[in-house]
Structures are given as structure tokens and as C-alpha cells.
Amino acid sequence: MRCAAPISENELETFLQQLFAGLSTGGIYAALALALVMIYQATHQVNFAQGEMAMFSTFLAWTLIQAGLPYWLTFFVTVAISFVIAAGVEFAIIRPLHNAPELAIVVAFIGLLVIFHSLASWIFGSTIKEFPSPFPKDAWFGSKLMSPHQVGTIFVSLCLVAVLFSFFRFTTLGLSMRAAAQNPGSSRLLGIHVGRMLMLGWGLAGAIGAVAGMLVAPVVFLDPGMMSGVLLYAFAAALIGGIDNPAGAILGGFIVGVLENLIGSYIVGTELKLSVALVLIVGVLIVRPAGLLGRTIVQRV
């Protein structure tokens, strides 16, 4: 996940490089965490298959690029296709289960996860593939500390959160989506088509996941297993920021990315960095159970 830091005489420079590398992977975690938060806002569920769906989208993008499409056209076509796939999954698999026990739905998510994983290695093979970055290596915004791709990743994630935030905050559709998630019964009485809102939420999450996948792929290379670690970090990021808060997801993503990188290079080495990062995150959650920016929900009995 981490770009290997060149050996430098200057300790500070190495540190800064690690820090920025962390911010950049953090941007990716943030994007996927955002997808998780989206589905949570729209449905109050967490989609365990989100990472694998993103991986699948990235493979689609790769196929399109191999077919000779220019990068940015591929980018938008993939986002659109991913939107349709995710909305379709909601319609075909998740919607019929709306009365099923919660754990049964979790198992359906696990089923989706293995299906997408297996489909990808079946269709595209499990050899590792290279995926291009949209940001040229010698772009003006690159520097000694951060590669253009890293800067680009952070920029794209920030744009995403701005767009989503405005969507949920300032548009009627966004308001309806939030309402449908919070109180489906009352929303229905007010004439909101709840089912359609859920589908839209899934579609958006699928699209965001596709963006995250295409940003990760140039760094970790493209293979069916590329998202499993990323999903875990994204999940942690979403929770540490507060699962109901898109801005929290972004903050959480950057925190987790930086933490992972610094712990990995300074404290325990790559072997245990995942463990230590997770333990720290759980530790934070025990102190602040609703996440850093999450609201504590007070229930009337």
C-alpha cells in the first residue's frame, strides 16, 4: 500500500514523506469509507461487499482501457456502470430481504462478497495487472514529498466529499434520502418513494466505490484481492469518524492512513502494523463510542 520511501540522509524528509504517503492512502480509505457511510445513511446497513464491488468496477475499467478508450471517458463510463450494477444488486438481492433478520442480511453481504471476488478471478484471471494513473508522473503539482498521483488522490477525495455534502445538505433529493433512512414509515406518508431512495443510495455508493478502486489500483496493482485490506481500513475509518457523518469518514480515512504508515515504518514494521492500527482504533472507539464526529443518539424509552 505504501510507496517505499527512498533512503534519505534527512530524517525529517523521510518522516514527511511517510506522512504524506499516509495522507494519500488515507485519501483512498476516505473515498471507500465515504461509500460505506453513503449506504449507511441511505439504508442503515454496512455493505461488506463494498470493497469487492469496487474491485470489480476497477476490472471493468481496465477492460475498457485495454479496448482502447481514453482514460477519462473510461472513468465516467465505469462510474455509470458501477452505479447501475450496485442499484441492480439492491433491487434484486437486498430489497426482497427487507423483512429478513439483520444477521441474515449480513450473510447475504458475505455471499455477495465471495461472488464478486470469485467472478473477478474467473473472468479476468488472478494475475496482477498494472492500472494507469490519470495524473502524469511529471505534472506540475507533484513534488519531492508527494507524487502527482498522491496529490490527485487527495484532491479527488476532497471533491467527492464536497459534492456529497452539498447533495445531502442542499438538495431536496438528498433530504428525501436522509429522511427515508431515518424514518421510512413517515417518509412514505410524505410521498417519498423509499425503495427508490435505497436504490439510489446503493447506486451512489457503487459509483464512489468505483472511484476509490480506480485510485487504489495504480498504487497496489490490480488483482482480485486488492480491496480486502483497503475495505477493513475504510470500515475502521468510517467508524472512527462516526458512521453517520461523511466529513467524519474523510477525517477518519486520513487518520487511519497516516497512523498505518507511521506505525508501519517507525514502531512495529509491516508485519504487525494492521494489528496495531486496529487495536488503536478500537481503543479510540472505547473512549468515544460514537466516533470522533458522530452524534450520540439518545433514545426515548
Added chain:
Amino acid sequence: MSAIQQPSSITTSNAALHPGRGGVWLLVLAVAAVTATFFVKGYVLFQLTMLLSYGIALVGLSLLTGYNGQISLGHGAFYAIGAYTTGMLIEHAGVPYWLCVPAAGAVCLIVGYAFGRPALKLKGLYLALATFALGVVTPQLLKYKHLEDWTGGVGGIVLMKPEAPFGLPLSADQWMYLFALATAVVMFAIARNLIDSGSGRAMKAIRDHDMAAESMGIDNSHYKSMTFGVSAAFTGIGGALSALVVEFVSPDSFTMFLSISLLVGIVVGGVGTLWGALFGAAFIMFVPAMAESVSKDAAWGVYGVVLILFVFVMPGGVMGLIARVRAGR
């Protein structure tokens, strides 16, 4: 994802154990299980023994998730701790194998309690993440090079299968199966009694409405962390048996996939039912192999489709279906 509240829709789980029809079924099951020792051979006997081991582990998870409403995505960790406790006690201390099984339970009880206590603050998704972390961290710790002297590192520990005692005319495999069967009977009986006791009612009350339970004078913190401990102990005993049966423990046997399989197992069997554990164990034991025989290339795809179909057809698991059929009669 708030607590898991639906299982109460499954009509009371102890129907299967009530005298009458349930008692007959139990007798048939017991006779079949004992006679299997002498008629089933080789790999199938091994599979049956593993099924019992998974069954005990699933009862543990069922106590926690089904009866107490606390989700765990990391119970594979306790399975691993149970297996490693057995492996290390035999390898480094020469403890007899039959003592290792309760010892594994005791170790997991303590570890589970120690984990459950701080995890009290976490609910639903947050608890899922914390337990997930446990499931991810444990195999990494078992591999960790500074613990290698104890755990055997990546290579793990190789064990010997115990011979039948008292000169009984049984092969080691048959004896192991009977030993697992006896352990399973004891553990199921303990679980049944626990569920029907005052503590069991307290556990269920907390699952159904924690605040109401608290105001009735139930000590939520105590019961929840204790359930975590007991649940871990069951799963650890399952793990200890698996170590004896497989004659080998290694970090790669206890990946995240095991934890997820265990969760799948209780849902397939029926959340909040005791006997569902056996159906769940059969599912996680046999369905992956079946999927592979359907299509080698996309075995996991087939598995995923089976999972989703299962959830569509039987959202309450096998026991839910049985309850529905009975109610329809």
C-alpha cells in the same frame, strides 16, 4: 445495525428437547451418533468429528449472538486460542490431552471475559469492528517471530493423535470421534441448562431490550461480559478438539474466513437456537466442498450463490424452517 432482535420470532427453541416427539428425535440422534463410530470409516469419520468440533464452537457463538444479541465477527480467534492452548500444553508441558480440553475452555473464558469487558461500550457495527479486529490480529500474533518459541511461528505445532485408553478395541480415529461426541453432549447439556436458567433469561432479556432489563435489576455489564467469556470458552473447546483431530495447529488454519464461516453457520442453522448449531456446522463443513465439485473455477461464486439462496428461502435458518413447518401442521 442495532442489536439483533429478531430471533425471538422463532418459536421457543427448546421444543426439540421436550419429552414426546422431541425426546424421540434425540434418542434417534444419539443412537445414530454412537453407531456411526463402528460403521463410518476414514475421512468421513474425520469429517463427523470436525462437525462436532464446529458444532460446539457454534453453540458458543450462538450463546453470544443469538441469545445475548452481541455480534462477533472474530470468534475464529477463540477457536484458534483453544487449539493453540491444547497444542502448547501438549508440546511444552506434556499435559494429557483430555485435560487440555477443559484447560482450553478456561483460558478462553478468561480471554473472552477480558475482551468482553471493555467491549461493553460497543454495540452493533462498532462491536462488529472490534471483534473483526480480534479475528485479524490473532493469526498475526500467532505468527509473530518473538513468540515463535511458544507457538511454532508460521510452521505451527504438530501433535499426536491420542490412542484409546484402557485397552479398548478402538482405533485412534474412532476413539477421537467418541471423545468429541462425549464432549459435545456435555457442552450441549451445559448450554441447554444455561439458557433455561435465570442467567439465560437475563441474557435474553438484555438482547430483547437492554434498558428494560437494566431497570428490572439485571446487571447488564456483568451478564454481557460473562456471556462473552462463556461463549469464548465453548468456541475454545471446539478449537481444542479440532487441534486433536487434525493433529496440527498453524496460524493459517485460523484466518478471518473461519470467523466469517462461524457467523454464517449460526445464521444458516437458525439464530437463537441450540440445535441449529449442528446444521450450521454441517453447512460450513460440507458446502464449500460441494461448491468445488460443481465448478472448480468459480467454487466460491457457487458458495456465495448458495448463501444468498439460503437466506432467501430460509431467513430464519434451518431451525426457523422447522418451526414454521411445525406451526403449519
